[in-house]
Amino acid sequence: MAYSLQQRLFDELDAIVLIDSHSHINPHSPTSNSLADLLGYHYYTELAHSSGMPKHLIEEAGISPREKVGRLFEFLGNIDNTVQWSWFVELSQKLFGFQHERIDKSNWESLYDLAESKMHESDWESQVLRLSKVEKVFLTNDFDDPLDGFNTERYIPCLRTDDLVFHLASPKVCERLCSASGRSLVTLSDLKQSLEVLFIRFQERGARACAISLPPWFTPKSHSDHSHSAQIALDDLLQQGHDASESHKRLIAEWVFWKIAELANAHKMPLDLMIGVNRRVYPKGVFQGQDLYDSRLSLIQYAELFNAFPNLMFPISVLASVTNQELVDYAWIFPNVLSHGHWWYSNTPNYIRQDLRGRIEAIPRNKQLGYYSDAYKLEFILPKFGMYKRILAGILASDFCQERGWSEESAVRLGKQILRGNVEHVFGL
């Protein structure tokens, strides 16, 4: 009976047409071309590597997609317990119509062929979006992305600012900025005006958010436009490049971040903060499988920021579940702090369940942005959202209908607001 309540709630939530508020979809190639694109997702390559697969097996130059998948399947049996593997099985069944419960060394080739033929149907993108019930997908765009050649109503641009904040010591990044802004870069004033050009262009092209991922040690600090010490730091970066001092790199990171917050505020673009990742902790790991974290951080590092921009919305993702209660409580107190999805290492059922239960009972209902896929290929939206919707339905059933006596209609209304309504409202869609 409890199960059928949960199932009924799931069915209602599953009927919603979704807006995916954060992804890495390439709008020029949103779906996969072969199983190698799906199993090349870092979750599979890093877990297979962690389970014993030498990295060179799959990063060898020139191997065919089919060969790469075959090599991976020598190790994928080691990760069939993981929830990430269950995403692959679910999408294979629901998108490709694969009939078997298990996918392993004995049967992967039939799936490979089935998937390939599906992927080459001319309307595969539309099929995936329809089967996944997805209407709009937010992108992650480099600051110098030309943003043309795709439907920006369906694929919504989002200005990703990591490079600008943390990699301005790279001459290549500086060149890209000069080229994208059409300005030379000598003074802080140049830098600020270049950033402004980017915001204007992104907004003209329909961007609805800017976003950044942040390391655990980062603490935003206010700096004036013409700070003397920041100009000295900028000089150092422009002259020394990667050899500039660490303290100058940090100072410029702070300065640029603050200007971006000011511009996001001026352009009324929510600023997605994705807090807590250390890059390249395992530098010999597979592509995109090198990042980890230090869970010792606090949102109090962001108190100055939240206070300084009361009208700028900050949808916040945290990498580690130990930070989730702080997120709940900062969102409970600060009007401009919102909870946003279940990110990366916290995107597994055990942590989603705990984190969501903490949020759903204490954050105002209009400030919870439930979930995003973070996907690189459209095919993953279905199983990832499916996982979330099952957990959400379970919590609505137990914590609201059973424990608090809510009607199913009220519970579904809350679920719909978290899944979609707030995304529309916060990002102005």
Added chain:
Amino acid sequence: MAYSLQQRLFDELDAIVLIDSHSHINPHSPTSNSLADLLGYHYYTELAHSSGMPKHLIEEAGISPREKVGRLFEFLGNIDNTVQWSWFVELSQKLFGFQHERIDKSNWESLYDLAESKMHESDWESQVLRLSKVEKVFLTNDFDDPLDGFNTERYIPCLRTDDLVFHLASPKVCERLCSASGRSLVTLSDLKQSLEVLFIRFQERGARACAISLPPWFTPKSHSDHSHSAQIALDDLLQQGHDASESHKRLIAEWVFWKIAELANAHKMPLDLMIGVNRRVYPKGVFQGQDLYDSRLSLIQYAELFNAFPNLMFPISVLASVTNQELVDYAWIFPNVLSHGHWWYSNTPNYIRQDLRGRIEAIPRNKQLGYYSDAYKLEFILPKFGMYKRILAGILASDFCQERGWSEESAVRLGKQILRGNVEHVFGL
């Protein structure tokens, strides 16, 4: 079946007459005068503000209670998912006899009138206590509270020491101390004797505990009565007031805290530690809705204290659930460390459930002080304790009766000890 076991356990626990070991009740005005008193509780004002309500709407001078409640209801729909809202609905139904499941813009006025008429019945205080099954309530008294004009058998004084430890740089606090102690304040010796006067007065008036809330960075340190550096720090505070140096303020905080521990020890008054709050993180928040925290703290900061006072009981509340396992383990090892309630940001079912499950299976049963209301008005005791008792009954049912094969009688006995027995014993009632 599982549910009816839980229900039977709940009914047994719910029959207990309670002692509420920590509240902010004003014994001269323990109940509410209108719905504005209830909805003025910071949980509602801060959540409504967080959901979008401008602060001035409710803090505007001169608005009537009814007007204030009406303005709040324009936003309270945003927080009807929160457990805090469920407290209000439950007390409205159980104390006022309100018949509707929902309370919203469409029907709040009828509740307002119903509540007002109830609140003005001459025995409303007794009604609330009887319906809530509460016998005694601990207060939170300023150090200069005259402690007269109320029944100290029912409302038990508790010496709150935050001002003494953290705000002695305020000339106003110094004046209040001089006035309360009848002594001038020049030397450390004056200060110690003033503190002693307070302890003697509080104990004469029936105080059973002293209490303090502590910021995450605080680490108690032993200082001698006549520390030269502490006298220099005191001189600075007395002369410069708020402009005294931060290091002097910290040193005096340490010195005063340690003397308070010595006095609590000498007077056999348990010292309630409420660990982890940063004040005024969001200074533009509503009244009492400005405090948050940094969850990076450890009870190892208190090891010197626990070792120095082996006979002084420390009932401890922690603000963030990430500290709960340390609390479990310090209470498992140190005879003088006790777990005390589920405080503030951890007082929601998700965190109570996790934290209580950690405690109930690893801390000796005579060292768990289950719950307190933290309430400002008596009406909140019923729903807050109700929330806790439902969770406690659920855990006794699943973890003890079902998993460990305990009899219902044994489970109820454990629940009663945690809910009431230990409060009597620890505070010597």
Added chain:
Amino acid sequence: MAYSLQQRLFDELDAIVLIDSHSHINPHSPTSNSLADLLGYHYYTELAHSSGMPKHLIEEAGISPREKVGRLFEFLGNIDNTVQWSWFVELSQKLFGFQHERIDKSNWESLYDLAESKMHESDWESQVLRLSKVEKVFLTNDFDDPLDGFNTERYIPCLRTDDLVFHLASPKVCERLCSASGRSLVTLSDLKQSLEVLFIRFQERGARACAISLPPWFTPKSHSDHSHSAQIALDDLLQQGHDASESHKRLIAEWVFWKIAELANAHKMPLDLMIGVNRRVYPKGVFQGQDLYDSRLSLIQYAELFNAFPNLMFPISVLASVTNQELVDYAWIFPNVLSHGHWWYSNTPNYIRQDLRGRIEAIPRNKQLGYYSDAYKLEFILPKFGMYKRILAGILASDFCQERGWSEESAVRLGKQILRGNVEHVFGL
């Protein structure tokens, strides 16, 4: 129905013959001689002490085992809620055949007599191993343990290295090292060669792992064999003993730890890291009941180590559950990081359940070492593993069979791999 699924899974898991990958069993006296040996386990003495029992009652010289047990029972009623107590009840019923549900002041003497007669049966060790379904047990051996006089096929040596890393300032430890290695100790080169002698001896005697417990502040750092500053530090330790400077002690700890990692790597011996304990936080506590911790640590402190030894396996235990998600994620990324058991303060059902759910869905299945007993006496293996197996069966039933549609056979296969298969594989048995 759900229960019977869980029960069936438990029965399958319970049929497995176990290898216990970490214990403190004395192979010359693996079982208990009286109830005093069982109730002298620090869990009971420290919890009884925490609940109010003065330490001297049980540490008084010359009291008989029976007297000691009688004194403990004056306080053990205070801890009958704890899971640790449930271990004692379960082993009393299953190993001694004690018939009562409760063990208390009224009936302990009959249990005492029953246990004593059982323990003195000539094949008691074999009985316990058979009833507990245990085949092999890893030991914790001092570096100078002669490792003779016992069956190293059953009791597998493990080189414990805490003394070498953290206590080389103790002249006694230096003497033991010189004596065990047959070398004098003057230079770093002497030290390295001494360590090598130990590794060779342990490996000849069948050791399969080395192990160390580490304080929260420790961060492994690479040092060269002939580091000048390390030689100066060693000189200081050899000359000043305990009075050597703290910075020199730390430097030698780093140096020795790194050499041990190099030797473990060269000898292909997995290096068990048990991360997070502070020793003697409560120095007046009972024997072995003085250690606690500071939960503010991160596995990022070990990133240099994990990167430096890609072929050395690190089975890792963490003391506090707040570190568990990092352990999950470091094991998900680093091929040489494995999760190992549920250690000490995290070895209670609430934390095992949370931590195991985090692990089982995100770490490759061949990298999860499920559980070890950490026992000092064989009798505790049965109830401790029993607790774990019940939780594991519950998670397999709910998270795999019910939520993910796994067959019971697949779930049992996963459980068996976690419980035993990986232990065989990782430790080369």
